[in-house]
Amino acid sequence: xxxxxxxxxxxxxxxxxxxxxxxxxxxxxxxxxxxxxxxxxxxxxxxxxxxxxxxxxxxxxxxxxxxxxxxxxxxxxxxxxxxxxxxxxxxxxxxxxxxxxxxxxxxxxxxxxxxxxxxxxxxxxxxxxxxxxxxxxxxxxxxxxxxxxxxxxxxxxxxxxxxxxxxxxxxxxxxxxxxxxxxxxx
Numbered sequence: 001x002x003x004x005x006x007x008x009x010x011x012x013x014x015x016x017x018x019x020x021x022x023x024x025x026x027x028x029x030x031x032x033x034x035x036x037x038x039x040x041x042x043x044x045x046x047x048x049x050x051x052x053x054x055x056x057x058x059x060x061x062x063x064x065x066x067x068x069x070x071x072x073x074x075x076x077x078x079x080x081x082x083x084x085x086x087x088x089x090x091x092x093x094x095x096x097x098x099x100x101x102x103x104x105x106x107x108x109x110x111x112x113x114x115x116x117x118x119x120x121x122x123x124x125x126x127x128x129x130x131x132x133x134x135x136x137x138x139x140x141x142x143x144x145x146x147x148x149x150x151x152x153x154x155x156x157x158x159x160x161x162x163x164x165x166x167x168x169x170x171x172x173x174x175x176x177x178x179x180x181x182x183x184x185x186x
Contacts, residue, residue: 052106056119
């Protein structure tokens with residue numbers, strides 16, 4: 001069952017700690033520039049470093065990206081799961097989503113029931129691992145709270161499902177390019 005407190009915090013633009021099928025993460029409403037800016041500040045991440053979106057459904061993914069055949073094929077085979085697919089961003093969407101310079105967005109549908117339920121209710125969430133840039137990712141709410149304390153509004157108390165971050169594949173190149181190796185071999 002989804003934590004209503006987390007859903008309310010997301011709707012206010014606050015940063016929320018969330019479990020994923022890989023590592024524990026930090027998430028905000030993807031359409032709240034103030035939330036995305038706060039996520040970057042907490043993480044110690046520059047505005048030039050893209051932040052991925054978590055989605056619950058293919059329809060949510062298509063609301064931000066015109067998924068092409070390579071993305072659809074990978075999604076059909078590996079979603080939900082530990083695969084982030086870098087796709088083109090729909091023109092006209094806010095420039096704080098994804099990589100504005102390249103016009104791309106990383107999309108992932110995590111295989112974690114608590115997070116999928118939250119995504120169904122909240123919509124796409126801008127998310128990153130719950131650690132300072134360059135540090136080891138955390139795996140649960142307790143270890144994330146040790147890093148971020150009260151700067152994160154709510155920590156959803158459910159464990160992450162793995163120990164390494166998702167595989168990242170860029171399908172805007174031909175052939176697709178693995179940007180970060182992870183649990184899925186492409």
